[in-house]
Amino acid sequence: MTVPAFTPIRTERLTLRPLGAADAAELHRLINDWDVVRWLSRVPFPYPRELADEWIASTHRQREAGEAWHLAIVGQEGDKEVLVGCAGLMKKSADEREAELGYWVGRRYWGHGVAAEAAGRLARWGLANLDIDRVVASVLEGNDRSAGVLKRVGLREVGTGEAHFLARGARLPVRLFGGGREEVAAPPAEPPPQAAPTVAPVLAAEAPPGKKLLLVAACALVDSDGRVLLARRPEGKAMAGLWEFPGGKLEPGETPEEALIRELKEELDIDVSAACLAPFTFASHDLGHAHLMMPLYLCRRWDGTMVAREGQALAWVRPNKLSDYAMPPADRPLVAMLRDFL
Numbered sequence: 151m152t153v154p155a156f157t158p159i160r161t162e163r164l165t166l167r168p169l170g171a172a173d174a175a176e177l178h179r180l181i182n183d184w185d186v187v188r189w190l191s192r193v194p195f196p197y198p199r200e201l202a203d204e205w206i207a208s209t210h211r212q213r214e215a216g217e218a219w220h221l222a223i224v225g226q227e228g229d230k231e232v233l234v235g236c237a238g239l240m241k242k243s244a245d246e247r248e249a250e251l252g253y254w255v256g257r258r259y260w261g262h263g264v265a266a267e268a269a270g271r272l273a274r275w276g277l278a279n280l281d282i283d284r285v286v287a288s289v290l291e292g293n294d295r296s297a298g299v300l301k302r303v304g305l306r307e308v309g310t311g312e313a314h315f316l317a318r319g320a321r322l323p324v325r326l327f328g329g330g331r332e333e334v335a336a337p338p339a340e341p342p343p344q345a346a347p348t349v350a351p352v353l354a355a356e357a358p359p360g361k362k363l364l365l366v367a368a369c370a371l372v373d374s375d376g377r378v379l380l381a382r383r384p385e386g387k388a389m390a391g392l393w394e395f396p397g398g399k400l401e402p403g404e405t406p407e408e409a410l411i412r413e414l415k416e417e418l419d420i421d422v423s424a425a426c427l428a429p430f431t432f433a434s435h436d437l438g439h440a441h442l443m444m445p446l447y448l449c450r451r452w453d454g455t456m457v458a459r460e461g462q463a464l465a466w467v468r469p470n471k472l473s474d475y476a477m478p479p480a481d482r483p484l485v486a487m488l489r490d491f492l
């Protein structure tokens with residue numbers, strides 16, 4: 151079976167990677183433990199050895215079909231890689247913009263923050279790389295340890311429900327959790343958001359008291375086929391996973407054109423001259439903490455070979471397909487105008 155290449159997801163101490171046939175014996179040893187299984191809804195107990203092989207094979211099929219991303223959580227013991235547990239994101243259907251987060255950790259690795267580290271990273275990765283806007287999870291009533299993990303991941307408790315627990319042979323009460331991009335905690339290493347210096351002083355003075363004006367220059371790059379370039383905000387940034395027009399915040403003293411020329415070089419390694427930047431329209435949008443003012447330019451000519459220098463996904467999109475891409479709310483009116491214009 152050919153499995154699409156999957157770049158392992160790393161945290162400070164752990165790697166999340168696809169399970170392989172060679173993991174089956176160790177997976178069975180770790181999960182065939184009542185103290186692990188009693189909290190899991192879809193896992194039988196005792197756990198037959200062959201089920202480990204079957205389940206591992208099914209994780210590849212599910213990943214290929216875009217239904218679920220079940221990954222091994224592996225750590226290092228000396229220079230040896232050890233299986234610690236599993237974490238997964240599952241979609242109920244392909245077009246659903248929500249995925250369920252699940253995980254378990256072998257008993258000998260409890261008490262080290264492994265679950266929160268792996269589940270938190272997977273939730274952020276999913277929101278940035280899968281077509282989802284929300285991560286949900288449930289824990290069996292009484293599983294306070296797992297509820298604590300979900301809270302550390304940034305999910306909020308949203309209600310109660312019931313689920314069938316295979317190993318217990320019963321429907322039992324569960325606590326439900328959920329969260330979107332805003333809630334899922336940012337990685338600890340992320341630098342604090344920049345504030346005042348990026349605001350043009352003259353405009354800031356005119357903003358209502360308490361609300362900063364955030365000036366961002368953005369550009370619709372249009373190719374010879376009339377397609378528009380969208381870039382996906384990478385994991386670690388606010389609104390990760392949404393598609394946007396390349397660009398960024400104005401630095402102090404910069405004009406929007408200068409900011410755009412700099413950003414297009416930094417993000418895409420292309421050279422654009424101010425003469426090729428045609429003002430098109432603008433977005434004016436309340437972001438909550440600030441008010442976004444974003445001129446959008448059109449550009450059909452640039453020099454250099456385009457490279458995604460920040461590892462961001464890029465897509466050339468026909469104007470009538472732009473609305474198929476999840477974009478920040480400020481961009482919606484711009485998309486309609488571009489569609490009518492191009």
Ligand SMILES: Nc1nc2c([nH]c(=O)n2[C@@H]2O[C@H](COP(=O)(O)OP(=O)(O)OP(=O)(O)O)[C@@H](O)[C@H]2O)c(=O)[nH]1
Nearest residue numbers: 366367368387389394395396397398399442478480481
């Ligand atoms: N570039 C760009 N930013 C947009 C768009 N729509 C939109 O709401 N924004 C918002 O405008 C702001 C741009 O900030 P940014 O963080 O990308 O700027 P930057 O490149 O300077 O990033 P950095 O501060 O991480 O270096 C963000 O709040 C972003 O969500 C868009 O289409 N393109």
